[in-house]
Amino acid sequence: MTPSSSIASPGAAPAHDEHHDHHPSYLVDGTTIKSWLLTVDHKRIGLMFLFWVLLFFLVGGIFALLIRVELLTPGPTIMDAMTYNRTFTLHGLVMIFLFMIPAIPAVFGNFMLPLMLGAKDVAFPRLNLLSLYIYLGGAMLALWGMLNGGLDTGWTFYTPYSTHTTTTVAPVLFGAFIIGFSSIVTGINFIVTTHTMRAPGITWFKMPLFVWAIYATSCIQVLATPVIGLLLVLVTVENLFSFGMFDPARGGDPVLFQHLFWFYSHPAVYIMVLPAFGVMSEVVAAFSRKNIFGYRAVAYSSLGIAFVGFFAWGHHMFVSGQSTFVGGLFGVLTMLVGVFTAIKVFNWVGTVYKGAVDFKTPFAYFCGFLFFTVFGGMTGIALGTVSLDVPWHDTYFVVAHFHFIMVGATIMAFLAALHYWFPKMFGRMYHEGWALVSAALIILGFNATFIPQFLVGNNGMPRRYYEYPERFQALNVASTAGASLLAFGFVIIACYLTYALVYGRAAGKNPWRSKGYEWLTESPPPTHNFVGPQPTYPEEPHFYVDPKKAEVPDAV
Amino acid sequence: MQSSVSAAGGPVAPVPRLAMHFASLEVQNHAARLGMWLFLATEILLFAGLFICYGCYRFLFPEAWAASSDTLDLTMGTVNTVVLITSSLTAALAVHYAKEGQNKMVAIQIALTLAMAVGFLVIKYFEYHHKFEVGTLPGRYYFYDKLQMPGAPLFFTVYFCATALHGLHVIIGMIVLTFAMVRALRKADFGPNNYTMVELGSMYWHLVDLVWIFLFPMLYLV
Numbered sequence: 001m002t003p004s005s006s007i008a009s010p011g012a013a014p015a016h017d018e019h020h021d022h023h024p025s026y027l028v029d030g031t032t033i034k035s036w037l038l039t040v041d042h043k044r045i046g047l048m049f050l051f052w053v054l055l056f057f058l059v060g061g062i063f064a065l066l067i068r069v070e071l072l073t074p075g076p077t078i079m080d081a082m083t084y085n086r087t088f089t090l091h092g093l094v095m096i097f098l099f100m101i102p103a104i105p106a107v108f109g110n111f112m113l114p115l116m117l118g119a120k121d122v123a124f125p126r127l128n129l130l131s132l133y134i135y136l137g138g139a140m141l142a143l144w145g146m147l148n149g150g151l152d153t154g155w156t157f158y159t160p161y162s163t164h165t166t167t168t169v170a171p172v173l174f175g176a177f178i179i180g181f182s183s184i185v186t187g188i189n190f191i192v193t194t195h196t197m198r199a200p201g202i203t204w205f206k207m208p209l210f211v212w213a214i215y216a217t218s219c220i221q222v223l224a225t226p227v228i229g230l231l232l233v234l235v236t237v238e239n240l241f242s243f244g245m246f247d248p249a250r251g252g253d254p255v256l257f258q259h260l261f262w263f264y265s266h267p268a269v270y271i272m273v274l275p276a277f278g279v280m281s282e283v284v285a286a287f288s289r290k291n292i293f294g295y296r297a298v299a300y301s302s303l304g305i306a307f308v309g310f311f312a313w314g315h316h317m318f319v320s321g322q323s324t325f326v327g328g329l330f331g332v333l334t335m336l337v338g339v340f341t342a343i344k345v346f347n348w349v350g351t352v353y354k355g356a357v358d359f360k361t362p363f364a365y366f367c368g369f370l371f372f373t374v375f376g377g378m379t380g381i382a383l384g385t386v387s388l389d390v391p392w393h394d395t396y397f398v399v400a401h402f403h404f405i406m407v408g409a410t411i412m413a414f415l416a417a418l419h420y421w422f423p424k425m426f427g428r429m430y431h432e433g434w435a436l437v438s439a440a441l442i443i444l445g446f447n448a449t450f451i452p453q454f455l456v457g458n459n460g461m462p463r464r465y466y467e468y469p470e471r472f473q474a475l476n477v478a479s480t481a482g483a484s485l486l487a488f489g490f491v492i493i494a495c496y497l498t499y500a501l502v503y504g505r506a507a508g509k510n511p512w513r514s515k516g517y518e519w520l521t522e523s524p525p526p527t528h529n530f531v532g533p534q535p536t537y538p539e540e541p542h543f544y545v546d547p548k549k550a551e552v553p554d555a556v
Numbered sequence: 557m558q559s560s561v562s563a564a565g566g567p568v569a570p571v572p573r574l575a576m577h578f579a580s581l582e583v584q585n586h587a588a589r590l591g592m593w594l595f596l597a598t599e600i601l602l603f604a605g606l607f608i609c610y611g612c613y614r615f616l617f618p619e620a621w622a623a624s625s626d627t628l629d630l631t632m633g634t635v636n637t638v639v640l641i642t643s644s645l646t647a648a649l650a651v652h653y654a655k656e657g658q659n660k661m662v663a664i665q666i667a668l669t670l671a672m673a674v675g676f677l678v679i680k681y682f683e684y685h686h687k688f689e690v691g692t693l694p695g696r697y698y699f700y701d702k703l704q705m706p707g708a709p710l711f712f713t714v715y716f717c718a719t720a721l722h723g724l725h726v727i728i729g730m731i732v733l734t735f736a737m738v739r740a741l742r743k744a745d746f747g748p749n750n751y752t753m754v755e756l757g758s759m760y761w762h763l764v765d766l767v768w769i770f771l772f773p774m775l776y777l778v
Binding site: 119120121122123124125184187188189191192195196197222223225226227229230231234237238241242243244245247250251252253256259260528 | 575576577578583586587590591594595597598599601602603604605606608609612613616617694695696697706707709710713714716717721
């Protein structure tokens with residue numbers, strides 16, 4: 001299959017196409033600051049998102065380390081109690097709203113979705129740029145609030161505390177509301193793009209699995225985010241004017257806040273994890289050199305998780321006084337998520353089985369991902385059981401669980417995506433040896449950080465506490481040691497990737513010999529994604545004929 | 557910029573611009589419409605959160621809510637409902653004329669819609685003003701003597717949040733429609749294959765109308 005094979009170009013107006021002889025890559029097509037800040041190219045927007053997302057990851061990570069250092073000793077270590085409250089609030093807020101939720105969809109979704117669909121751009125390019133600036137505006141407002149007074153509610157803003165605390169609730173919550181708008185806009189854009197911009201030949205069941213995952217994610221974003229948007233506005237208003245909506249003293253119901261909050265925030269977990277699943281489906285096929293096992297099951301289970309995820313929020317309220325029946329019902333609905341996730345896990349393992357595994361860095365992250373997903377998922381099933389959740393509720397066991405599934409799985413996928421698509425995005429290769437070393441460090445460091453937290457939580461240490469009894473110290477020290485290992489791994493990644501940006505050897509069109517659609521174009525791609533006519537798509541994505549022969553689509 | 561007054565009502569509609577990344581005009585219009593429907597879905601979900609608050613507190617304080625609902629001015633609410641539904645009709649007519657390329661009629665219909673929107677807001681202003689005078693206000697600002705029941709201030713919290721959010725949407729809708737009207741007057745380029753802007757603006761306006769159709773019985777009638 002050659003990209004130059006002609007297909008009747010559908011009636012696109014040629015007036016807007018410039019007919020240059022050479023097609024510069026999107027990176028060098030326009031080098032002024034303005035050409036970046038006002039670009040409508042989905043690839044440049046994805047790259048700018050990457051920059052900001054990494055910056056906020058750094059901020060959130062530094063605060064995570066501060067928390068871990070503070071918890072080294074049972075008493076006060078480096079900060080006072082109020083600072084500690086503000087620190088973990090900032091850590092949660094930045095990591096969830098500014099890093100985890102936009103990380104994969106806004107960066108890799110933006111960059112890869114049109115390429116994978118054979119489109120020249122997303123459906124609404126200007127709206128896409130707008131979503132970047134909405135995100136930044138919200139982020140700046142929230143951070144400004146955090147730095148001017150700070151917020152001590154935790155990222156969940158539970159009422160009635162959040163409506164009474166004197167810290168700066170309003171700008172932070174309003175900032176989060178604005179960021180939600182960005183999420184909605186991105187979601188709408190991706191859904192419409194998937195519906196209307198597929199190239200001739202790409203049917204729904206010939207879409208790459210990453211597209212399915214992003215599509216399912218976008219559905220959650222569009223359906224859940226408005227509810228928390230309204231909720232954040234109500235809490236802001238209540239904090240400023242005491243309207244009494246969630247204040248028990250005025251007849252309001254704080255549990256209603258929790259319902260509305262988790263109606264978004266539980267599906268938000270799947271906004272973080274579903275794109276990760278999508279990345280992994282791509283990576284596992286590419287590095288096992290095998291077609292994905294059970295393509296339709298993987299695609300449908302993404303939609304299944306998106307659907308069932310909406311009915312699981314009540315498990316956050318097992319101890320809020322809801323009836324036993326409701327508790328049991330939400331427990332069962334929560335476990336259904338595990339069923340759909342298990343479908344995916346079995347299919348990934350089935351893909352690797354008898355594949356010709358090429359153990360490169362993205363595959364190393366896949367292995368870590370598989371462990372975190374299964375381990376985190378299993379503890380999730382355990383926490384979904386009411387009788388087990390009651391003793392574990394609000395202990396470090398929960399902290400370790402959600403870090404395993406949300407952070408562990410998502411970070412693995414984010415790093416896998418960063419390494420897998422780095423040649424596509426920048427046209428250069430990174431150093432494989434250093435990459436494998438840092439992958440090993442990160443996976444080890446992550447386990448060393450959070451497995452002690454499972455244990456300390458199981459022993460009864462509550463989350464969010466500033467001081468703790470002496471007997472929890474050994475495990476806390478172990479956790480902090482793991483965190484520093486983890487941080488060290490990230491420093492190495494930052495070093496060799498920055499080096500590769502400038503000095504890395506040229507990657508060529510398809511260094512992984514992958515069968516993914518995004519590899520059909522140049523690396524890095526030209527501004528309108530394809531030179532000449534659109535590629536044709538006679539095969540399914542992930543179509544590796546015989547893994548043992550490792551059939552090569554395009555000689556590099 | 558271009559003088560196109562001469563062709564008012566004529567079939568001379570310029571061909572709309574096809575963005576470079578779309579395959580055809582149909583796809584482009586389909587994308588715009590799909591995007592708008594999705595956006596409207598998110599708007600409905602935004603109000604759904606308030607409806608849940610309403611349902612929850614109505615269940616907790618049934619008598620107080622019935623009594624509070626009685627204090628609202630049913631006449632003003634009814635007039636407002638009629639005004640808003642009529643404005644939806646003129647917004648729909650604007651789309652009809654846009655399809656036929658009668659740009660002047662488009663502008664007239666939108667102007668009528670805007671006039672009714674202003675009317676709606678004026679009536680709403682009088683209702684708010686009355687509440688500020690007698691003290692049927694949310695939360696701690698409540699000082700209405702004739703109705704002292706637990707839960708009554710909460711009704712007005714929901715009332716003000718819901719109607720204020722709706723009012724904000726009315727204003728946004730007016731801005732959107734004004735843009736369409738200005739374009740119908742200055743460029744006069746709406747026609748059989750270029751009416752998406754009017755259509756989307758009108759869709760938004762129908763949403764504003766629809767939300768009120770839910771708010772009115774919830775707050776005033778039930």
